[in-house]
Amino acid sequence: MSSEKIPYKIYLTEEEMPKNWYNVRADMKVKPAPLVNPGTLQPMTAADLAPVFCDELIAQELDNDTRLVPIPDEILGFYKMYRPSPLVRAYCLEEKLGTPAHIYYKFEGNNTSGSHKLNSAIAQAYYAKKQGLKGVTTETGAGQWGTALSMACAYLGLDCKVYMVKVSYEQKPFRREVMRTYGASVTPSPSMETSVGRKILAEHPGTTGSLGCAISEAVEVATSNPGYRYVLGSVLNQVLLHQSVIGLETKIALDKYGIVPDIIIGCAGGGSNLGGLISPFMGEKLRGERDYRIIAVEPASCPSFTRGKFAYDFCDTGMICPLAKMYTLGAGFIPSPNHAGGLRFHGMSPVLSQLYHDGYMEAVSVEQTAVFEAAEFFARTEGILPAPESSHAIKVAIDEAKKCAETGEAKNIVFGLTGTGYFDLVAYEQYNNGTMTDHIPTDEELAVGLAGLPKQPEL
Numbered sequence: 151m152s153s154e155k156i157p158y159k160i161y162l163t164e165e166e167m168p169k170n171w172y173n174v175r176a177d178m179k180v181k182p183a184p185l186v187n188p189g190t191l192q193p194m195t196a197a198d199l200a201p202v203f204c205d206e207l208i209a210q211e212l213d214n215d216t217r218l219v220p221i222p223d224e225i226l227g228f229y230k231m232y233r234p235s236p237l238v239r240a241y242c243l244e245e246k247l248g249t250p251a252h253i254y255y256k257f258e259g260n261n262t263s264g265s266h267k268l269n270s271a272i273a274q275a276y277y278a279k280k281q282g283l284k285g286v287t288t289e290t291g292a293g294q295w296g297t298a299l300s301m302a303c304a305y306l307g308l309d310c311k312v313y314m315v316k317v318s319y320e321q322k323p324f325r326r327e328v329m330r331t332y333g334a335s336v337t338p339s340p341s342m343e344t345s346v347g348r349k350i351l352a353e354h355p356g357t358t359g360s361l362g363c364a365i366s367e368a369v370e371v372a373t374s375n376p377g378y379r380y381v382l383g384s385v386l387n388q389v390l391l392h393q394s395v396i397g398l399e400t401k402i403a404l405d406k407y408g409i410v411p412d413i414i415i416g417c418a419g420g421g422s423n424l425g426g427l428i429s430p431f432m433g434e435k436l437r438g439e440r441d442y443r444i445i446a447v448e449p450a451s452c453p454s455f456t457r458g459k460f461a462y463d464f465c466d467t468g469m470i471c472p473l474a475k476m477y478t479l480g481a482g483f484i485p486s487p488n489h490a491g492g493l494r495f496h497g498m499s500p501v502l503s504q505l506y507h508d509g510y511m512e513a514v515s516v517e518q519t520a521v522f523e524a525a526e527f528f529a530r531t532e533g534i535l536p537a538p539e540s541s542h543a544i545k546v547a548i549d550e551a552k553k554c555a556e557t558g559e560a561k562n563i564v565f566g567l568t569g570t571g572y573f574d575l576v577a578y579e580q581y582n583n584g585t586m587t588d589h590i591p592t593d594e595e596l597a598v599g600l601a602g603l604p605k606q607p608e609l
């Protein structure tokens with residue numbers, strides 16, 4: 151179908167919305183390695199995970215074989231408050247770049263939480279409520295996940311305890327206040343509230359924190375308070391399952407107009423957005439039905455894909471969580487306190503790590519100032535102020551569109567716009583004032599984190 155007939159925004163009807171989540175693991179020839187008990191170095195069982203996670207979420211976490219998982223009616227009902235989200239043809243961006251490429255972005259910022267994180271937050275809160283729990287604990291980096299979870303918990307009447315990475319707690323007070331408005335308690339991490347927090351502060355006085363630190367605190371609080379479980383906004387298999395609604399809607403919208411993407415681009419921190427966006431396309435690739443070029447974009451300040459090691463590692467700095475086989479910089483790696491926000495996690499989703507290791511996708515890292523240059527260019531052409539995380543994908547989408555301008559190829563480029571950046575104005579202020587800097591860790595700095603990798607299991 152000609153480009154003139156493609157609307158600026160492609161919306162699905164409620165009837166066209168996905169009724170099932172898609173589990174990409176069912177089509178993977180090499181399954182992601184299992185979570186491992188750090189004490190025994192044996193695969194974690196459902197019983198091992200029960201003190202930490204909700205029962206139904208454990209079942210989803212361990213299920214490598216069920217391709218389609220029905221979305222409960224209660225969750226579908228909540229989704230309809232803000233889904234389906236639009237797939238936007240970036241006509242203005244294309245014109246400004248002078249590119250023959252056709253650029254599309256899936257916009258996940260049309261909800262109160264401001265990002266895609268709500269897709270999994272409501273699912274995890276629903277299963278916690280169904281289990282009869284009192285509340286949940288979690289960590290948050292830039293604050294999108296904490297905001298989404300506090301919103302979901304308020305809707306379902308659950309208590310919500312959030313440990314927010316200290317640098318983000320200080321840089322983003324307004325996102326913190328949105329969480330508190332929804333009834334969540336928000337603590338800067340690392341804190342003196344937990345034994346692991348006190349230990350981290352003793353070892354790293356004045357640290358600005360990391361997602362790994364905040365995870366450790368949230369897990370400790372969940373396991374030491376009856377009626378609570380820990381929930382996570384990225385990395386885990388269950389999260390990528392819930393976020394598959396992004397990619398499923400994207401594919402349905404593209405199929406309506408006979409559009410086949412050539413390049414699919416997503417920002418990558420722990421993997422929730424990227425994994426969700428690419429899931430049905432990756433499924434086609436795994437089954438040999440169609441091929442796509444899939445690009446993961448990560449910050450140069452926290453380059454787990456491009457400079458990390460594929461190995462078993464702790465998901466948290468306190469080293470109390472199970473071991474996951476993933477691309478990692480080491481659980482002890484503390485990223486620079488920049489504005490990559492939710493992408494500053496030392497590791498990567500085991501699912502995405504395995505797919506990357508097996509050559510099904512590629513990865514690039516980009517520097518912070520270049521990301522914000524792309525963000526402002528996008529804002530001035532498409533009218534949306536993007537989140538810093540999303541802007542990593544924008545940067546590479548623009549780069550690929552410029553290549554098309556040079557070659558004359560009219561490729562279809564699809565990227566994920568995870569959310570808005572209206573709570574990230576401190577970062578935009580620094581960029582506009584010329585005080586933003588780039589930090590790229592040296593090989594020596596990365597070696598320190600990687601030297602602390604735990605003993606590797608022999609499975």
